[in-house]
Every structure is written in structure tokens, then in C-alpha cells.
Amino acid sequence: MLNSVGYCDLAPAQIWARELDEGRYHCSISTMYRILREASQTGERRRQATHPARKKPELMAEGPNEIWTWDVTRLRTRDKGVWLHLYVILDIFSRKALAWRLAHSENGPTATDLIKDAIARNGGQRPHTIHADRGSAMTGQDVADLMVKLAVTRSHSRPKTSNDNPYSEAQFRTLKYDPWFPEKFDSWDHAHDFAESFFDYYNHIHRHSGIGLHTPASVHHGTAEIVQTQREATLAAAYRANPARFARKPLPPPLPTTAWINKPADPESPHPAAQTAELH
Numbered sequence: 001m002l003n004s005v006g007y008c009d010l011a012p013a014q015i016w017a018r019e020l021d022e023g024r025y026h027c028s029i030s031t032m033y034r035i036l037r038e039a040s041q042t043g044e045r046r047r048q049a050t051h052p053a054r055k056k057p058e059l060m061a062e063g064p065n066e067i068w069t070w071d072v073t074r075l076r077t078r079d080k081g082v083w084l085h086l087y088v089i090l091d092i093f094s095r096k097a098l099a100w101r102l103a104h105s106e107n108g109p110t111a112t113d114l115i116k117d118a119i120a121r122n123g124g125q126r127p128h129t130i131h132a133d134r135g136s137a138m139t140g141q142d143v144a145d146l147m148v149k150l151a152v153t154r155s156h157s158r159p160k161t162s163n164d165n166p167y168s169e170a171q172f173r174t175l176k177y178d179p180w181f182p183e184k185f186d187s188w189d190h191a192h193d194f195a196e197s198f199f200d201y202y203n204h205i206h207r208h209s210g211i212g213l214h215t216p217a218s219v220h221h222g223t224a225e226i227v228q229t230q231r232e233a234t235l236a237a238a239y240r241a242n243p244a245r246f247a248r249k250p251l252p253p254p255l256p257t258t259a260w261i262n263k264p265a266d267p268e269s270p271h272p273a274a275q276t277a278e279l280h
Helices: 012-023 030-039 108-121 141-150 166-176 188-204 216-220 224-241 272-279
Strands: 059-061 067-076 081-091 097-103 129-132 154-155 259-261
Touching: 059 067, 067 166, 067 216, 067 224, 081 166, 081 188, 081 259, 097 108, 097 166, 097 188, 097 259, 108 141, 108 259, 141 154, 166 188, 216 224
Parallel strands: 067 129, 129 154
Antiparallel strands: 059 259, 067 081, 081 097
């Protein structure tokens, strides 16, 4: 009885009282302790809260749909004290914004809808890891339950460490430095229309410096190699037409091969201080 499903986490006094309230007396509390002591079970019986180590996340993607990251940013409105919350989920390899949501608050149900929508829009493909910071929506039970159901690994930034979620931070910076980004939004509809226009531009028109100046959609859907071949042909033709214009044969920026969140330092590379000493 002491190790039964309903009682295995309880102290003997708790079990004794509950059984007594049900009209059952088995033995005294001290006898319960004696039985547990004989079975070497007198330690702490309650389940203890466990907290994952606040380790630096080190994640690498070698192609699309391996690691996604998401975050929420606030958008100011003309109504004093009223903010809107923009949720965005990205693929860290392609930088494509897979889905976004505009909401009046940061909450778990909206976060789970975002992830489900991203999977649906991605043809049903899901990553092996989804990374986020430690906001209430990111660490809530709604998202945790969904990740278990999807068999997707959760990864979280360290507390107060924005560098642990660099892709979302950079994407929000691109959003807010857009020349058409308003200081304040007139309404929810105004913010929604702006976001819809921006993400269409960001995915299909914006040439991203982190992916060889290709568009996120092109890298995500595998057409970047074709574009890269065309670029090489154009540059080769320009070189043949007038080689004196170039110090060397021109090549387009390379396509990405990996994307890291906190790439580990190469143990074989010299320390920066040693490199500086060598230069001097």
C-alpha cells in the first residue's frame, strides 16, 4: 500500500490520515516508518522538482527543416498602453519565415497554433528541434504537450541571453528597420496588413546576406542552386568580355552549408589573444 500509485509520493502521516478517513486502520505511523526503514525507503518519497541545466544551446542545421526557431515581439499602437504581439517561426538554415501570428497577448494557445500552422504550410514536414527563449508562452504546458505529441525536441535559450536566439532577433531587427515600419500602428488590421506584406517581401524578394544573398524561399525550397549556377554563368560571361575589369575571376557569394546557434570554438584553433600576438 505504501508504494501504491496513489501513495508512493506521500509521507506515512499523509497515508495514515487518508486511510483513516476512509475508515481503514492498518497500523500506526511509526510502524509505517519501520516497514519503510526495513525496505531502505525512508528517504524523501515526494517527487522533487527538477530543472534542466542552464547550458548554452549548441545547435547545427545542415539543411532546411532541421531546426526552427521562434519568438514574439511587441508592436506599439496609437492607443496608450496597448501593444500587439507578433509571433514568428523561422527555419534557421534557410531563414524563411514559415508562419506568423498577430495577437493581443502572449499565450500558449496562440503559440501552439503558430507551430501547427508552420507545419501545415511546410507541407506537413516538421523539424527535429524547435528553439525558443524562455518566455511564458515558450515554456508553457501547451507548447510542451504539443512538442511531445509531435516528437520534436525543445531547446531554450539561457535566461537573459539574447544571443542564444540570434536568428529571431536578427529577423525582428530587419522587420523594425524596414523603411515602411511605422512608429505606431493605427489598429490591429493595420499591423496585420503590414506584416502580411512584409513577410511576403522578406521570403520571396529580400536577398539575405546570411545565405549568399539568396531569398529565404529559394534556399528553403531548393532552387538556390539553380540561381547560383545562373549567377556563375553571368559573372563568367562578364569576365570573358572584359577580364581587365577584374583582379580575379568573379564568383558569387557561396551558398550556406551549415547554420549554427552558438557554434563551439574549434579546439585546434589558436586563442584570439595568441593570434593577436602573432600579428604583432
